[in-house]
Every structure is written in structure tokens, then in C-alpha cells.
Amino acid sequence: MKRLSKKALCLAAAGLVLAGSASVGSAYAYFTTYTEVSGGAVFNLGQTKTEIDERVENGTKIVSIRNIGDYACYVRVTAFAGSSYTLTFADGGSGKWSNGGDGYWYYSDLVQPGEMTGTLNIKIPQELLGDVTEDTELNVIVVQECAPESYDENGALLPNGPARFQKTAGN
Template sequence: MKKSFNKKLCLAAAALTLTAGVSVGSAMAYFTTYATTSGGAAISLGSTTVIPQEEVVGMEKRISVKNTGDYECFVRVKVFAGDKYQPGLVFTPDEAGTWSQGDDGYYYCSEIIPPGGVSETFRVKIDTMDSEDDFNVIVIQECTAVLYDEKGNPYADWTRIADSSEESYQGEGGGE
């Protein structure tokens, strides 16, 4: 009887060992499995703009904005001329009436600029200085993607600016 009991005990121990071995294998696989990766990819927002033309005639700067991105966009421009000349900046809208001056100091273009398209040209003049003075007019432009409301009407959300860049121009007198 003792031999039968020992035999049963050995078989039970062997079964327990096999069961534990099978379970530990899958648990070890869980703790030791890993994956690595490397590399990268360029991400493009698709909407970028540049100021293709800033022509200066006398004390007047003529500004237009080009969409160099892949998507339609709205643009706005801010012009700085230093504290001494900033109050003397005079905005002249374009002939088509697409540019307007906002209350926040930006000039807004109401037309949608398609990829590769250029906005109408508007003018900003400094009328509080002599043409002999040096000046440096700074133009900052921003764009945002065209969004559509539930009725399909396009609008601009200026809290989601897609691109902003800065260009400066030295005036006729030389400047910095």
C-alpha cells in the first residue's frame, strides 16, 4: 500500500510540476517580450505663406502675401515701424477691397488664398517722417487653414495659426 501511495504522490508531484512549468512559460513570455523601432518621418502642416513682394515707393510699402502650402488659407498681416513712427502708419486698402484693418492692429484679407495664389496688394504709408530719414518697417504675416461651418460657409479661426513668419526691410535711407 505504501508503494501505491508513493507512486500516486510522485505522479501528482510530476503533474503539478508540468502544470507549473507550462504556466510559468507563458508568464515569462509576458514579462520578457519587447519590441524596438527607429527612424522618423517628416510632418508637414501644409499651410505656409511668404511675403513675395514688398515694394517701397517713397514712404509707402506695398504688401502682398503668397500661399506656398498645399491647402487654402486665410492671411493677416501686422506692420511695425517703431514707437516714433507707429502712430503715423496710414493703411490704404487694395482696389478690390479684400484687405481691411482690424481693431487688434492686424490687416485681414477676406479672400481665401489658394495654394500657389497671391493676395491683392495693399499699402501702408509712413506720413510722419521726412523721406530723408532712415526707417525699418517690419511686416509679420500669419495664416490659418480655411474652416467650414455646418452650412458650408468658410471662416477663419485665428486661435489656430498655421504659420507665422517675419520679414524686415531697410528703407531708402539705409537703416540698420
């Protein structure tokens, strides 16, 4: 077997270093490429928030919802008076409240910031009113929820209803 001289080994090593260094430049450029961005945008996320306005007149709880948040929203309302009593709901004259079939009543229009819904009338059963004395209280609990306006993939405003609130809760 023939042995390589020192000179041949040095030439071979120099050739490998030269060949390797030729590809290092492009790899180095790949890992050190950068870009700069200028400008900016301010995002105000705000909030969607509502409050209940309710009063009792002649055995009927009259409810409306005010949007005190930053964005338009949909609302829905339900009420409870214990399992022994059945409350009766009815639109208060706006024609915009409807029964969703899931225990909630839905307001069909978006409620803009600072605006209030039309009234929803909740009739309190006469037997519940008869049970009220000086020592007991009338306790009809009103629950309302709001959800921000949203749009489908085609840009169409999604309507209010049970599916609208389920989709919002999942997001």
C-alpha cells in the first residue's frame, strides 16, 4: 500500500476547506437575513357590556336591556320564580322580542352602545303575588346575556337566536 506524503495530505485538506467555505456564505446569509418594519396601529379591544332595567307594575315585571359597552350586541333574557311557578313572557310592544324555544327570549335587533331594547313583559302568576306578605319577598330573578355582533364567512351579519349564542360561547 502506498503512503501519501505530507504535501499531498495538506493539499487535499486545503481543497476540502476551500470547497466547504464556498457553501458557508450562502448558509450564513440564510440564517442572518432580517427585515425591518415601520409604522404601527393602535388596537382598542373595548368590551361588550349590558345592564338590566326592570320594574314591577300590576303584577308584571317590565324588563329592558341597555348596552353600556363599546360595541353593538345582541341580547337574550330569561327569568325564574322557583319551580312551583310558571312565568309568562310577552313582547312589550316593540315586536322585536321572540321566544327562542330554549327558555330565553331574544331581541331581534342589534343594540347599539348607549341604546336600550324595547320592553319585555314577564307576567307574575297571581298565586305568587298572593303568597307575598310583609314577612316575605317577591323574588323573580331576571337573567340576561349579551353577545357581540359577528359575521359569517360571506360578511353577512349573523341573526340573533339560540345558535348565535352557542357559537359565541364556543369561540
